[in-house]
Structure formats: structure tokens, C-alpha cells
Amino acid sequence: MQLTTWFIAKEDEAEAIESIVTTEEHSPEDWSHLELPLGQLELMALSAALRGAEDITEESTLEKPLVFREEDGLLIARVVDTFLQALARVTDEGVTGLSVAWVERMDEESHEPEELRAILSELVSFARQAVARRSPVLSLSTF
Numbered sequence: 001m002q003l004t005t006w007f008i009a010k011e012d013e014a015e016a017i018e019s020i021v022t023t024e025e026h027s028p029e030d031w032s033h034l035e036l037p038l039g040q041l042e043l044m045a046l047s048a049a050l051r052g053a054e055d056i057t058e059e060s061t062l063e064k065p066l067v068f069r070e071e072d073g074l075l076i077a078r079v080v081d082t083f084l085q086a087l088a089r090v091t092d093e094g095v096t097g098l099s100v101a102w103v104e105r106m107d108e109e110s111h112e113p114e115e116l117r118a119i120l121s122e123l124v125s126f127a128r129q130a131v132a133r134r135s136p137v138l139s140l141s142t143f
């Protein structure tokens with residue numbers, strides 16, 4: 001199962017974030033972060049739902065990897081700003097409708113709709129924090 005953690009952090013902090021997994025020199029608590037039981041395809045499905053698109057592979061939610069260690073199952077990349085900003089603009093009232101659209105774009109039934117609604121609420125809140133701080137978000141994925 002792929003897990004993703006988002007960090008409000010600058011790109012030059014990618015190696016420090018990598019050490020969370022590799023050397024444990026740092027811990028997630030060193031940054032504002034959000035742990036997600038989601039993989040890249042699930043986040044791409046959310047991005048498609050935000051855009052009103054059916055094809056989830058049309059746009060990536062991540063920029064070019066800053067760190068990629070296939071042998072360790074580790075990827076760190078910056079979250080695309082337009083995706084982050086679109087999440088930050090979702091109203092509290094819009095979370096339920098967007099979570100329904102998100103479920104419709106996912107292939108597998110790995111998450112219950114209520115679970116996705118709760119995850120989406122956390123994503124929206126986190127995106128708002130990052131946008132308010134004018135900070136990028138780095139994504140750490142382990143697979």
C-alpha cells in the first residue's frame with residue numbers, strides 16, 4: 001500500500017525530509033505535515049474531480065521528483081501549485097459534493113465515501129494553510 005505525507009516545506013528541504021525514512025535524522029513533526037492513506041493515482045483522481053475532468057491521467061499532481069529512490073520505495077516531489085490552490089478554494093460546503101465526484105473517478109473501492117470525505121476535509125484545510133503561508137508543499141510517498 002502506498003502512503004503519502006505532505007509537508008509545508010521548501011524544495012531545499014527535500015533531503016531533510018528524505019532522512020525521515022532513510023536515517024531518521026528528522027521526524028515528520030519537524031514540519032507541518034499531513035499523513036494520507038493515499039497513493040498518486042488516488043490524488044490524480046481528486047485532481048480530475050476538481051477540474052471536472054473524467055481522465056485522471058490528464059494532469060499530474062506532482063512536479064518532477066526532487067528525490068527518487070526506487071530501491072527504497074521513496075519519492076519526494078513538489079505538489080503542483082494549481083492543484084494545491086484548487087484544494088484551498090474548496091468551501092466547507094463543497095467538500096461533500098467533491099468527495100462524491102472523487103469516488104466516481106476511482107477504480108477501486110479501497111476507501112469508503114465517508115473516509116474520503118474526511119480525508120478531503122483535511123486536505124482542504126492543509127492546502128489553505130500552505131497557501132496562507134505562501135509556501136510550497138512537498139509530497140513524500142513510500143511504496
